Amino acid sequence: MTSPTLQAFSYDPFDPAVMADPLPYYRILRDHHPVYYIDKWDTYALSRFDDVWRVLEINDGTFVASEGTLPAATVLADHNDGPVPDPPLHPMPFHANFDAPIYDTVRRCTSAPLRPRSVSGLADRVRQLAGERLDELLPRGTFDLTQDYGGIVAASMVCELLGLPVELAGEVLGTVNAGSMAQPGSGVEVAKARPGYLEYLVPIIERSRAVPGENPIADNLIAYRLPDGSGFSDVEAATQLLGIFIGGTETVPKIVAHGLWELGSHPDQLAEVRADLEAAVPVAREEMIRYCAPAQWFARTVRKPITLHDTTIRPGQRIITLLASANRDEREYPDPERFIWNRPIERLLAFGRGQHFCLGVHLARLEITVLVTEWLKRVDDWRIDPAAALRPPSSFQWGYNSVPVEV
Ligand code: HEM
Structure with a gap:
């Protein structure tokens, strides 16, 4: 693969070369084009930590x-002539497509089990699931660190949060992984994957309509009324569960596998973490999230003119916030390409910021802490074959889907 050069530089998030390894592109963007215009998509890419930090707080x-x-290329290919109105209320898309008050009130329907106090009550369950996985996997000797360990634990937690039988965790994991695969030129077609996802989610709503009181998230969505007084259909209510279904399943396992790989590749750092797991793992966890978080960017459409670095972005145009570039911005993190378990991390953009800040942040941190701690408690030595690990090209989730490990 040839590296991008400054002379003939161009960046397109759906370019196969970018999808295979975006990091060298991000470096050039940060240094030379902090507000980079992609004519084809009428979209500006923001790559510096500080710019993304300030924009997302607006x-x-x-x-x-x-x-x-996360618009697909088919959406970005349409160039808007002025501000884009809200989508119609029906069929109601994922609530994040709306601004306040619909955005906030629907988000609140799903947020209670993900608040800090509720999540702290889940620690024993995550530990139990991690222990069960290790009981099964360690005697095997070789397995996939992403899918077989963190993958099943994260998907099991999603099943329990949403009221699905935990036996479905393997299927849910496979379904979400398949739906996140990005195609060169078009990105992730989440809408196309939805029928598969909704096969799991619609029955949750149907069951709550028949038997209220068992599932607070589904009950809240069923009781919810839009500003015109209408409620959600089953599919519309199920659509509001997509964020937990997808976000809760796909990111944590990749960070845990890649993070353990990095730690294991630095024996001096591993020894320091092992010396005091309780204190050190939550610190190492933040570096794992900075270094390994797979989401590359999220989009917003501009509704009021805004000027950034002397460039005025007009209503109807879009920005993409390159979070993965911000995570490696040398202006924020000295020597950003190095994994340093205890580097100071004063600010982090891996969970986003502002209005759309990750709803699952507390659960994600808990799961990563527990999965890493239980692994280090029980596994003295492990080997990863870099040539066998898979990081499929992606415009969205560029992370290690498969990390074969030998213990
Ligand atoms: C380390 C793991 C995770 C990372 C790095 C992560 C990252 C993010 C980011 C960057 C956003 C903001 C997207 C935007 O700005 O448009 C987001 C949103 C979201 N995340 Fe996570 N996430 C993680 C784990 C989870 C988990 C475990 C759940 C649920 C159980 C979850 C559920 C959500 C939801 C529902 C949203 C949408 C919020 C909204 O637009 O209102 N995430 N996540």
């Missing part, structure tokens, strides 16, 4: 996600 309707936070 919550006055300048940016909306009315075209989705």
Whole structure:
């Protein structure tokens, strides 16, 4: 693969070369084009930590996600002539496409089990699931660190949060992984994957309509009324569960596998973490998230003109916030390409910021802490074959889907 050069530089998130390894592109963007215009998509790419940090904190309707936070190329190919209105209320898309008040009120329907106090009550369950996985996997000797360990644990937690039988965890994991595969030129077609996802989610709503009181998230969505007084159909209510279904399943396992791989590749760092697991793992966890978080960018559509670095972005145009570039911005993190378990991390953008800040942040941190701690408690030595690990090209989730490990 040839590296991008400054002379003939161009960046397109759906370019196969970018999808295979975006990091050298991000470096050039940060150094030379902090507000880079992609004519084909009428979209500006923001690559510096500080710019993304400041833009995402703006919550006055300048940016909306009315075209989705992860629009496919087919959406971006349409160039808007002025501000984009909200989508119609029916069929109601994922609530993140709306601004306040719909955005906040629907988000609240699903947020209770993900608040800090509720999540702290889940620690024993995550530990039990991690222990069960290790009981099964360690005698095997070789297995996939992403899918077989963190993958099943994260998907099991999603099943339990949403009221699905935990036996479905393997299927849910496979379904979400398949739906996140990005095609060169077009990105992730989440909408196309939805029928598969909704086969799991619609029955949750149907069951709550028949037997209320068992599932608070589904009950809240069924009781919810839009500003015109209408409620959600089963598919519309199920669609509001997509964020937990997808977000809860796909990111944590990749960070845990890649993070353990990095730690294991630095024996001096591993020894320091092992010396005091309780204190050190939560610190190492933050570096794992910075270094390994797979989501590359999220989009917003501009509704009011905004000027960044002397470039004025007009209503209807879009920005993409390159979070994965921000995570490696040398202006924020000295020597960013190095994994340093205890580097100071004062600010982090891996969970986003502002209005759309990750709903699952507390659960994600808990799961990573427990999965890493239990692994280090029980596994003295492990080997990863870099040539066998898979990091499929992606415009969205560029992470290690498969990390074969030998213990
Ligand atoms: C380390 C793991 C995770 C990372 C790095 C991560 C990252 C993110 C980011 C960057 C966003 C913001 C997207 C935007 O700005 O448009 C987000 C949103 C979201 N995340 Fe996570 N996430 C993680 C784990 C989880 C988990 C475990 C769940 C649920 C159980 C979850 C559920 C969500 C939901 C529902 C949203 C949408 C929020 C909204 O737009 O209102 N995430 N996540």
